[in-house]
Amino acid sequence: MEKVQTYDCTLRDGEQAEGISLSLEDKLRIARRLDDFGIDVIEGGFPASNPKDIAFFQELREHPLRHAKLAAFGSTCRKGTDPRDDPGLADLVASGAPVAAIVGKAWDKQVTRALQASLDENLRMIAESVAFLKDQGLEVVFDAEHFFDGYRSNRAYALECLAAASGAGADCIALCDTNGGSLPFFIEEAVAAAVDRFPGQLFAVHCHNDSGCAVANSLAAVRAGARSVQGTVNGYGERVGNADLLTVIADLQLKMGFDCVGADNLRQLTAVANYVAEVCTFSLWSHTPYAGSSAFAHKGGLHASAIARFPEAYEHTQPELVGNSTRMLVSELAGKASLAAKADLLGIDLTDHPEYIQSILDEVKQREAEGYSYEVADGSLALLIEGALGRYVPHFxxxxxxxxxxxxxxxxxxxxxxxxxxxxxxxxxxxxxxxxxxxxxxxxxxxxxxxxxxxxxxxxxxxxxxxxxxxxxxxxxxxxxxxxxxxxxxxxxxxxxxxxxxxxxxxxxxxxxxxxxxxxxxxxxxxxxxxxxxxxxxxxxxx
Ligand SMILES: [Zn+2]
The missing domain is CATH 3.30.160.270 (Alpha-isopropylmalate synthase LeuA, regulatory domain)
Structure with missing residues (x-):
């Protein structure tokens, strides 16, 4: 299986999300968990921006990650300056991270209006900054900011920006849909054009979800030849977020035949999603693809018996492959089949006790009439069933x-x-x-x-x-x-x-x-x- 590099931005873009504030310890915990999961590159943040990030890079210099490469994030030198005199680039080198990711502009209008520089000056800033970092022995990722808007506005110039980075030796060029406005068809076309123009150059894609297409856009980019995907765990990021890197990984491995973290590590996916949510003090959205608690949840008696016979009809993939599991939601409509299936998932085999199923069902219905709901209360349901079987003795x-x-x-x-x-x-x-x-x-x-x-x-x-x-x-x-x-x-x-x-x-x-x-x-x-x-x-x- 062909490898697609995974590049996590949770500690940089993810931290921009409303409601997320990570301590040094939180950032280290997330980095180490993602390292265990098999992520290839972990972007740690801006090594120059604040004491927390400086301490983060320091800690990982002393106790490096086991698998992942650490990336420090910054930008090209400023207009009219020499990269050798640029304090930001010096900070990237000093961080000790083996990978430097620098952002530069690839949209002509951004260059002339926001940066107020000439188009040629922008190309110089890109080429010289990349060359400077390469000279320092770093692996360099060039983030082509607004590449897709640039490609739409001035195709030739957007590609010239990539040529500047590629010619200066960038190891990877990340094509960024910075404002998240692009759709998959266009992403596929623009990535294909870049891949075509620079054979042998590694391209990454960096998508935001403003049009609801960040995951689809990432997959379209890989289809067009990108071999590195950037995203954040659970899609955390500013505005409506980034591409959910976990969903992208599961899709690439299970649906498109690429290798990202390997089949064994993929089984950690649900645990990783929950872990990072917990560190961010969120609970994982239950409807998260693959990892959410509702991702493989089923309701209704008829449906439950059908799923036991033919799971592919209702589950697009085997939940075990991503470390999740099938759930049967017991509701007032539950029949005997769904109760037995539910008990089975809780590790209670009712096949030897068919005589109890009706009485358990009666008790569930009685409790539901009193206001209980067992849809998300697996623990209480298990105690109720074990109690009915006469096996539950309270501990206190x-x-x-x-x-x-x-x-x-x-x-x-x-x-x-x-x-x-x-x-x-x-x-x-x-x-x-x-x-x-x-x-x-x-x-x-x-x-x-x-x-x-x-x-x-x-x-x-x-x-x-x-x-x-x-x-x-x-x-x-x-x-x-x-x-x-x-x-x-x-x-x-x-x-x-x-x-x-x-x-x-x-x-x-x-x-x-x-x-x-x-x-x-x-x-x-x-x-x-x-x-x-x-x-x-x-x-x-x-x-
Ligand atoms: Zn971003």
Whole structure:
């Protein structure tokens, strides 16, 4: 299979996205995770722009990546200056990164209007800057900014800019759809023209998603001869984002017969998407192609039995190839077949217990009528099924809990200043544990207290973290008597599960979802139920 180089811009373009702010540690974590995944080039940022990026390059000089080459990003020398006197280019060299990516203009109007330089001066800046960095022993990527707009406006000049970079020895020329306005047909035509004109030159494509075509444009460019693709994890980037590099990689490998990260590494794709989302403090959009939790989710009884017989009809590829899995959404419409299929996915084989299926289904329907929903609450559903089979023995039981929400006069009603404290009393076997936890909100305080109370009996709970908390009022017409449904998402670092609680009282609904989340975490890890001994003390746990 022919190789297509993968070039990640998450730490440069991705960081421009609204809502993303990465610390030094975050940037290093993402770089190392992408390195493990097999990305070929990782752009680290601007080595001159701020202390954080300077420290980033320093750290990777001391502890280099294992597979990926690190790229430092900058621009060509300024007009009327010699690259040898350019502080920005000097910073690229000093960064220690083996690859320098420099952006230069390839659109005549940009040169004359924005840069206010002559067209020839722009060509000089490109050629001399590339030659200077090559002389310093660096691998050079020339980013032809606005190449596609340039090609549309003045074809000959856009190609002359590429000639300047290519002639000066650029190792790779990235054709950039900087404002994201181009469509696949045009991208394919323009890339083909560049590839045709400069045989043997490596071309990359850099697409933004403003027209909703960033992934399609990247694939069209590869079809036309580009052999390097630039993008960001999950498409994070300014405005509507960049090409989602993970989707591009999966498409190139699974649909177009190219090699990017290898078949083994491709199985990490879903984990990488979730990991980077987590570091960026986002939850991965559930409808993300390949990696999202809904990417291979199916609803409806008839459909579920059909998919078991003929998965290709409803799944465009095998989810295992990208580390994802098929999900059956249990809904009020669920039939026996979809419940059995769902249980199977949860690792519970119901084929030996056909007599239980109807009673489980009845219980699911009864609970759904009360306001429960198991579509995203796999953990609670697994406990319900195991309970019906008589195999679920709770790891702990509640004696009581009390939550105090303290809103001091001097802090007013601002929620972020309110403090919550929870005290709980639980039993593990014959042992009784009392613990107090604090948190910004009552659920955080309850979670802290419960984890503290269980810490000595079940140290595994320390690794379980609440990552998402959703509240829904089910009958708003009755005001405060409305039924509240709380759905909690929990992770232990390697997998994620959902649990649900329902009550007229939001704290009680949260408590129920919280108990299920820890119980399910303990059950799936195979932690045996402890009989316990003695009395636990009271401690405080700050969340
Ligand atoms: Zn960009």
């Amino acid at each position: 039981t509640l004696e009581s809990f009390r939550v105090i929400v303290d809103d001091r006069e001097d802090t007013g009603a601002r929620a972020k200043d309110a403090q919550s404290e929870a005290t709980i009393k639980v039993h593990v076997g014959d042992a009784r544990f009392v613990a107090t936890g604090e948190g910004v909100g009552p659920v955080g305080a309850l979670s802290s207290a419960l984890k503290l109370a269980l810490a000595s009996s079940y140290p595994q709970v320390a690794a379980m973290h609440l990552v998402d908390f959703k509240v829904r009022l089910l009958d708003e017409s009755t005001g405060t008597d409305a039924i509240t449904r709380v759905v909690i998402t929990t992770t232990d670092g390697s997998s994620t599960w959902g649990t649900v609680g329902v009550s007229e009282n939001i704290i009680e609904a949260s408590w129920n979802a919280l108990v299920d989340s820890l119980e399910y975490g303990l059950c799936r890890a195979g932690v045996p139920v402890r009989q316990g001994a003695g009395e636990g003390g009271a401690e405080t746990w700050q969340s």
